[in-house]
Amino acid sequence: MTKTNFTITVLPGDGIGHEITEICLDLLNQVVSKVGGNQLEFTSFAAGAAHYKETGISLPEEAMQHAFNSDATLLACMGLPSIRYPDGREIAPQLELREKMDLFAGVRPVKTMPGLPLPLTSDAAKNLDFVLIRESTEGLFASRETFKIEGEGESAAAYDTQKISYQGCKRVFDFAFGLAKQRKQQGYQGKVTCVDKANVLGSFYFMRQVFDERAKNHTDITAEHIYVDAAALQLVAKPWQFDVLVTENMFGDILSDLGAGLMGGMGMAPSADIGFEKAVFQPCHGTAPDIIGQGKANPTAMFLSGAMMLDWLGHQHNNVQLIKAANLVNKAVENAYASEELLPYELGGNSGTKAITDKVFAELAKL
Ligand SMILES: NC(=O)c1ccc[n+]([C@@H]2O[C@H](COP(=O)([O-])OP(=O)(O)OC[C@H]3O[C@@H](n4cnc5c(N)ncnc54)[C@H](O)[C@@H]3O)[C@@H](O)[C@H]2O)c1
Ligand SMILES: CC(C)[C@H](C(=O)O)[C@@H](O)C(=O)O
Numbered sequence: 105m106t107k108t109n110f111t112i113t114v115l116p117g118d119g120i121g122h123e124i125t126e127i128c129l130d131l132l133n134q135v136v137s138k139v140g141g142n143q144l145e146f147t148s149f150a151a152g153a154a155h156y157k158e159t160g161i162s163l164p165e166e167a168m169q170h171a172f173n174s175d176a177t178l179l180a181c182m183g184l185p186s187i188r189y190p191d192g193r194e195i196a197p198q199l200e201l202r203e204k205m206d207l208f209a210g211v212r213p214v215k216t217m218p219g220l221p222l223p224l225t226s227d228a229a230k231n232l233d234f235v236l237i238r239e240s241t242e243g244l245f246a247s248r249e250t251f252k253i254e255g256e257g258e259s260a261a262a263y264d265t266q267k268i269s270y271q272g273c274k275r276v277f278d279f280a281f282g283l284a285k286q287r288k289q290q291g292y293q294g295k296v297t298c299v300d301k302a303n304v305l306g307s308f309y310f311m312r313q314v315f316d317e318r319a320k321n322h323t324d325i326t327a328e329h330i331y332v333d334a335a336a337l338q339l340v341a342k343p344w345q346f347d348v349l350v351t352e353n354m355f356g357d358i359l360s361d362l363g364a365g366l367m368g369g370m371g372m373a374p375s376a377d378i379g380f381e382k383a384v385f386q387p388c389h390g391t392a393p394d395i396i397g398q399g400k401a402n403p404t405a406m407f408l409s410g411a412m413m414l415d416w417l418g419h420q421h422n423n424v425q426l427i428k429a430a431n432l433v434n435k436a437v438e439n440a441y442a443s444e445e446l447l448p449y450e451l452g453g454n455s456g457t458k459a460i461t462d463k464v465f466a467e468l469a470k471l
């Protein structure tokens with residue numbers, strides 16, 4: 105029998121997370137009841153920088169356990185620049201979630217909405233639709249807890265060590281080729297571009313060799329390499345050439361913000377951290393300390409992350425209504441922007457949380 109009751113762990117986190125979470129849950133409830141047949145049960149937990157400041161714990165065990173046992177996790181954003189661990193790093197329990205739950209594929213779609221004055225103005229650049237996959241459990245982030253400083257004063261040197269493992273590469277590359285294959289069936293190019301720095305670092309040359317090995321199992325998909333510096337140029341010069349990009353954790357973090365820029369800002373960029381069985385969905389953006397409490401937070405990335413969650417659940421459980429619900433959210437958001445009535449603050453306009461939310465709900469009601 106098809107599963108119809110889904111438990112969702114909700115982590116509003118910090119900063120603007122509190123301004124975009126409830127409305128996203130309302131939207132998801134609304135769309136799921138519109139298509140019928142399913143129910144979402146949300147359970148929220150406090151976690152993040154403010155929670156660490158209050159309690160000394162950034163991600164309570166109860167929240168972690170709930171995330172492990174629920175069907176999916178929806179996270180807004182966490183971290184505040186003023187709240188840090190003793191070694192100077194910020195509180196970022198989303199990294200622990202990714203690592204402990206083995207969510208190796210950070211899926212960050214770059215899909216432009218119609219009706220927005222985007223930084224790139226050519227027709228091709230107005231219709232971008234590619235996906236950046238960021239390895240999310242190792243890379244340069246892997247050693248952050250074993251970070252060390254050797255020597256003192258003017259002879260001190262700080263070290264972070266990059267980890268690129270065979271297994272880590274294999275699973276994320278296979279995921280990327282699998283996604284390119286699915287997309288090819290929908291008319292996309294059928295291409296995976298591996299982004300590295302194999303001209304300078306041996307760890308990236310190793311990564312490239314694993315990529316070439318995995319590519320041999322997917323001869324229907326074009327496999328190519330690009331150095332990360334060249335990728336940064338091409339993402340601005342000719343971003344429409346890309347279909348699926350796959351890269352190391354830190355490179356993916358940086359390039360996905362570039363991708364958000366192409367879409368009109370951080371408030372437009374959704375993401376999903378996906379493992380073999382578990383997944384966490386969250387916007388690419390942070391807690392936006394510069395706009396907290398001003399009503400300027402764009403909830404679009406959160407709505408689209410919620411849609412990614414419905415779509416993933418639908419595919420995991422062979423549940424067509426949830427896939428339909430995901431499509432409806434995407435369509436409502438697209439129609440909201442296509443109306444040309446919305447201009448988010450990040451693009452110089454004055455459409456804030458309420459205006460964008462009201463418009464998306466109104467468009468959903470029409471579908
Ligand atoms: N996934 C996450 O939870 C995540 C991601 C990035 C940063 N962070 C954390 O967030 C804090 C702030 O980091 P930052 O300033 O570098 O990045 P940020 O993404 O919070 O903000 C960068 C810029 O984008 C704007 N912005 C971000 N999201 C927006 C939205 N939804 N609507 C409108 N404008 C939006 C901000 O106002 C700011 O000008 C830090 O503590 C950082 O570690 C968390
Ligand atoms: C806040 C930070 C730890 C996080 C990351 O670097 O992964 C964020 O920038 C992201 O893109 O999700």
Ligand SMILES: [Mg+2]
Binds near residue numbers: 357358361388
């Ligand atoms: Mg980031």
